[in-house]
Amino acid sequence: MSLFSKVSQALENLKITKYVIRTDTLIDTEEKFNNAFTIVTGVDADGNSIESSDPNDWGVTWSQVKAEMEKL
DSSP, X not given: OOHHHHHHHHHHHTTOXXXXXXXXXXXXSHHHHHXXXXXXXXXOXXXXXXXXXXXXXXXXXXXXXXXXXXXX
């Protein structure tokens, strides 16, 4: 399983389903995760996703994701 797949599977296992990951590098540190991850918080009037890059809005931390990845 690729590292990207592990991140995605870990997020699903943690019940985080509405998110976007934008990166061209492997996510293997908190800094890389925080830079790549956004949570979808809603939809605007035009049907576009509203995303938050604020970790306070995410409902998950890198530590939780990493711990879940280690189980895979």
